[in-house]
Amino acid sequence: MDLALLLVFSTPLALAAMGELVGQRSGVINIGLEGMMLIAAFLGVYVAKSTGSIPLAFLVPAIAGAALGLVSGFFTVRLGADQVVVGTAINFLALGATGLAYRSIYGTSGQLLDVAAMTKFWGIDGMVVLMLLLIPIIGFAIYRTNWGLVLRAAGDYPKAAEAAGYSVSRIRMQAVVIGGVFAGLAGAYLSLGVANSFAEGMTAGRGFVAIALVTFGRWRPLYVTLAALLIGYCQSLKFSLQESGVPAFVIVALLILSAIAVLGVVLARRVHYRNAAWILVFGGLAVSALLNLPKTVAVPSQLWLALPYVVALAVLIVVGKGTVAPGALGIAYKRER
Amino acid sequence: MVGLFAILILTLLVLRLPVGDSLTLLYQGAFGSEAGVHRTLVRAIPLVLCGLGVIVAWRAGMYNIGGEGQFVAGGIAAAAAVKPLFAMAQPPAWWVVFLLAGAASIGGGAAWGALAGWLYVKRGVEVVISTILLNFIALQLLVYLASGPLQESKHQLPLTDRLSSGMMLPKFNSQTDLHVGIFLALLTVVAVYIVLYKTKAGFCLRLVGENARVARANRINSGQVRLLSMALSGGLCGLAGGVEYAGVAGQLGSSFSQQWGFLAIPVALLAALNPIWLIPSAIYFAAILAGSKTMAGFVSDGTVLIYVIQAAAVLGLVAIRAYTSRRVIQTEAT
Numbered sequence: 001m002d003l004a005l006l007l008v009f010s011t012p013l014a015l016a017a018m019g020e021l022v023g024q025r026s027g028v029i030n031i032g033l034e035g036m037m038l039i040a041a042f043l044g045v046y047v048a049k050s051t052g053s054i055p056l057a058f059l060v061p062a063i064a065g066a067a068l069g070l071v072s073g074f075f076t077v078r079l080g081a082d083q084v085v086v087g088t089a090i091n092f093l094a095l096g097a098t099g100l101a102y103r104s105i106y107g108t109s110g111q112l113l114d115v116a117a118m119t120k121f122w123g124i125d126g127m128v129v130l131m132l133l134l135i136p137i138i139g140f141a142i143y144r145t146n147w148g149l150v151l152r153a154a155g156d157y158p159k160a161a162e163a164a165g166y167s168v169s170r171i172r173m174q175a176v177v178i179g180g181v182f183a184g185l186a187g188a189y190l191s192l193g194v195a196n197s198f199a200e201g202m203t204a205g206r207g208f209v210a211i212a213l214v215t216f217g218r219w220r221p222l223y224v225t226l227a228a229l230l231i232g233y234c235q236s237l238k239f240s241l242q243e244s245g246v247p248a249f250v251i252v253a254l255l256i257l258s259a260i261a262v263l264g265v266v267l268a269r270r271v272h273y274r275n276a277a278w279i280l281v282f283g284g285l286a287v288s289a290l291l292n293l294p295k296t297v298a299v300p301s302q303l304w305l306a307l308p309y310v311v312a313l314a315v316l317i318v319v320g321k322g323t324v325a326p327g328a329l330g331i332a333y334k335r336e337r
Numbered sequence: 338m339v340g341l342f343a344i345l346i347l348t349l350l351v352l353r354l355p356v357g358d359s360l361t362l363l364y365q366g367a368f369g370s371e372a373g374v375h376r377t378l379v380r381a382i383p384l385v386l387c388g389l390g391v392i393v394a395w396r397a398g399m400y401n402i403g404g405e406g407q408f409v410a411g412g413i414a415a416a417a418a419v420k421p422l423f424a425m426a427q428p429p430a431w432w433v434v435f436l437l438a439g440a441a442s443i444g445g446g447a448a449w450g451a452l453a454g455w456l457y458v459k460r461g462v463e464v465v466i467s468t469i470l471l472n473f474i475a476l477q478l479l480v481y482l483a484s485g486p487l488q489e490s491k492h493q494l495p496l497t498d499r500l501s502s503g504m505m506l507p508k509f510n511s512q513t514d515l516h517v518g519i520f521l522a523l524l525t526v527v528a529v530y531i532v533l534y535k536t537k538a539g540f541c542l543r544l545v546g547e548n549a550r551v552a553r554a555n556r557i558n559s560g561q562v563r564l565l566s567m568a569l570s571g572g573l574c575g576l577a578g579g580v581e582y583a584g585v586a587g588q589l590g591s592s593f594s595q596q597w598g599f600l601a602i603p604v605a606l607l608a609a610l611n612p613i614w615l616i617p618s619a620i621y622f623a624a625i626l627a628g629s630k631t632m633a634g635f636v637s638d639g640t641v642l643i644y645v646i647q648a649a650a651v652l653g654l655v656a657i658r659a660y661t662s663r664r665v666i667q668t669e670a671t
Contacts, residue, residue, distance in 0.1 A: 079659035084400045089651040096644025208469040306477035
């Protein structure tokens with residue numbers, strides 16, 4: 001397995017999930033993440049095509065992400081609107097807006113839109129480094145600063161933050177804008193660093209997977225990044241396997257890796273024996289089914305395409321929501337009540 | 338309704354399209370002729386059925402955005418159930434096919450929806466996330482089955498066997514697509530309305546969505562209610578898939594789903610999650626979809642246009658509602 005490829009595939013997921021983590025820690029679940037990434041992916045290609053400047057092609061989507069975060073925050077934080085409804089609307093807006101812009105600028109021929117590949121050193125570029133650096137940076141910001149304390153208070157028990165003299169809506173707005181910036185970087189990296197192109201709806205659920213990763217990673221920066229690596233691994237599999245068929249040892253490696261990741265995360269929370277039983281059942285079933293599968297029938301390519309989603313779902317089933325979720329997650333805070 | 342119209346005009350302006358001409362073309366394409374009316378109504382059928390699915394789930398507080406996957410699951414179940422019929426020497430009557438396909442599609446969709454409901458109730462997995470993941474899984478399953486176990490008997494194309502026209506739902510006019518499934522859609526609207534507003538089960542469902550604590554105080558098992566609402570929701574979206582299969586598509590392929598499950602979410606939201614209001618809401622968006630076919634010179638595909646209109650409309654509605662409710666609080670405070 002190519003380590004650089006794994007990192008490249010995981011980066012958009014990890015960046016987006018990290019932004020979502022900050023937002024969720026403040027109590028806002030950003031369902032519109034997928035749409036923000038999609039808009040950013042388009043803007044990244046558009047700017048790179050028209051100016052040829054890669055830094056600008058990341059800056060513009062990041063600003064656009066922040067702007068979308070402001071819009072989303074205006075509805076969910078300031079107006080206290082339903083976070084799922086607003087997020088869904090933003091996703092629709094993104095699908096429509098990028099589709100219309102793509103067609104009116106690049107035509108409807110369905111021709112592949114090529115962008116020059118980013119310069120990489122040993123297969124790694126600045127965004128991958130940023131993803132890795134974010135683990136200590138976000139960790140420090142959340143756990144070791146006053147701002148992080150207020151942020152977590154706003155997500156767990158907003159009344160306490162308010163009583164201590166902080167504005168819940170201001171800190172939540174800040175968190176949502178930070179989430180938007182990361183969503184913008186993630187989307188731009190997806191089109192510029194991973195796909196080298198733009199296609200309509202190219203995010204293909206990555207935003208939603210990133211939201212799932214935050215739950216899977218127990219709202220902690222390191223775990224979330226590890227979870228992103230796992231799903232990124234699943235996504236990169238379909239590219240490295242399709243040429244050469246499916247060697248059984250790869251599947252075993254995948255299963256062991258996922259088992260370790262799941263076990264590590266769950267054990268860190270000192271789980272109930274019932275959860276451990278879940279892991280055994282799932283792991284056992286998967287190993288027994290998949291070990292025999294390559295020997296008897298060729299594995300259909302659709303399985304590899306569905307694998308990231310299946311793994312994300314399976315992991316959510318195993319870890320569940322648990323008790324570590326921010327207490328006021330998804331609940332609008334209104335001062336008057 | 339005026340607001341929706343204003344947003345349509347605004348969108349056209351933003352796209353720098355000639356407003357007058359576009360609206361005339363849209364209207365011509367959607368209602369100008371018998372073919373146009375049929376084109377509109379046939380698109381309203383899946384929107385209404387999936388919209389009902391959205392209403393049932395959202396009313397119980399379950400944000401089911403997996404109508405798309407449940408639609409596909411319904412289509413898959415229908416095609417699988419109908420497959421043995423192709424081996425018969427005499428092709429069976431359409432209603433035999435439809436009874437089989439319809440029942441199977443409800444079952445398939447309900448299973449897909451109930452899975453997400455079960456995950457929420459038992460494992461605390463957010464429905465928004467699980468349903469969207471299940472969408473992608475259903476789509477890959479569809480592609481796999483259409484090129485594998487359910488492939489047409491010649492094994493050449495990634496499609497299932499095509500229903501002959503005698504096996505499909507009867508049409509009003511052989512030149513257009515509109516089929517008798519529209520009666521089923523209307524009947525289902527009435528049925529869902531009665532269940533939601535005139536039965537105890539529907540009351541419990543709405544109560545759980547509105548205020549889970551009150552529901553619990555009245556010894557309503559909200560987990561069970563939510564699980565059932567997801568099954569019902571999935572069943573309705575699955576039925577939409579079955580009707581689309583037996584009425585329009587006649588076979589499954591990777592392009593079987595035309596985003597109906599997605600488009601239905603704002604349709605239901607703009608109908609204020611009310612089954613009766615769903616009908617005009619669905620017809621409005623179906624008309625834009627149908628009408629934009631004649632606007633091909635301006636906009637290549639109505640779906641993209643509709644996404645923008647829907648998003649703007651939902652955000653506008655949310656803002657209006659938030660502002661009005663905010664004003665009430667302020668007057669109370671002063």
